[in-house]
Amino acid sequence: MDTNKVIYAIYNDDEVLMDAVKQTRAAHHHIEEVYTPFPVHGLDKAMGLAPTRIAICAFLFGLTGLSTAIWMMNNIMIVDWPQDIGGKPSFSYYQNMPAFVPVMFEMTVFFAAHLMVITFYLRSKLWPFKKAENPDVRTTDDHFLMEVSVAGNEDDMVSFFKNTGAVEVKVIEKHEKH
Incomplete structure (x- = not known):
């Protein structure tokens, strides 16, 4: 079992989130996932996701x-x-x-x-009785969460995300099974 760190940057506004995603991509940080309580139009393009087939x-x-x-x-x-x-x-x-x-x-x-x-x-790998993978329950109500891999100096990344308008920034040890 490997462990690696990710940053959870939590936002309370979708426009602030969009700007943060653009800044994060411009800074060449890898965005693992973004959790939102409702669809944010243009988020897929801002994240650089390939168009769906x-x-x-x-x-x-x-x-x-x-x-x-x-x-x-x-x-x-x-x-x-x-x-x-x-x-x-x-x-x-x-x-x-x-x-x-x-x-x-x-x-x-x-x-x-x-x-x-x-x-x-x-x-989407969704099937009956699958355990939810939502990292923060607030993302089902009124908050937005951007999950970013930690690469480089952890403290610099935390301050970077605070400067993008995040209301909360957490560093989490993420466990992956191989």
Whole structure:
């Protein structure tokens, strides 16, 4: 088990946090994570995080739902059990497609939505009964916490974060299991 130190810089305003993140990056300190009680717009860009590819997943999941709907309706309504419903011919899929559009739409949305939620939870490593990793309970209410790796002089880093507007700065021994 290795131990290393991190600094918890706690802020009480999102604009001060944004400025602090920019100053921290400019000073070449490595930001491990930022905990906020609500989404802070632009924080991901300020932290230098890569853009998410989850929209590509949503598109692929929607295509999967659309393909499943087309396959399902063709097999059920045309191949397996063709019926004359309201005078509509049941000889081919394309003749019945206008009636199938609502089902195709709903299956596309259903697959995209449900598979996106599952993907988000798996990607974020969130599953039932997982212990919370929130380092300070105040970040669920009204405070913001920036976790930064200690590199170099610890006292200089603490004073740096106090100068960025942090209301509280703590140095913590973080334990990592290998």
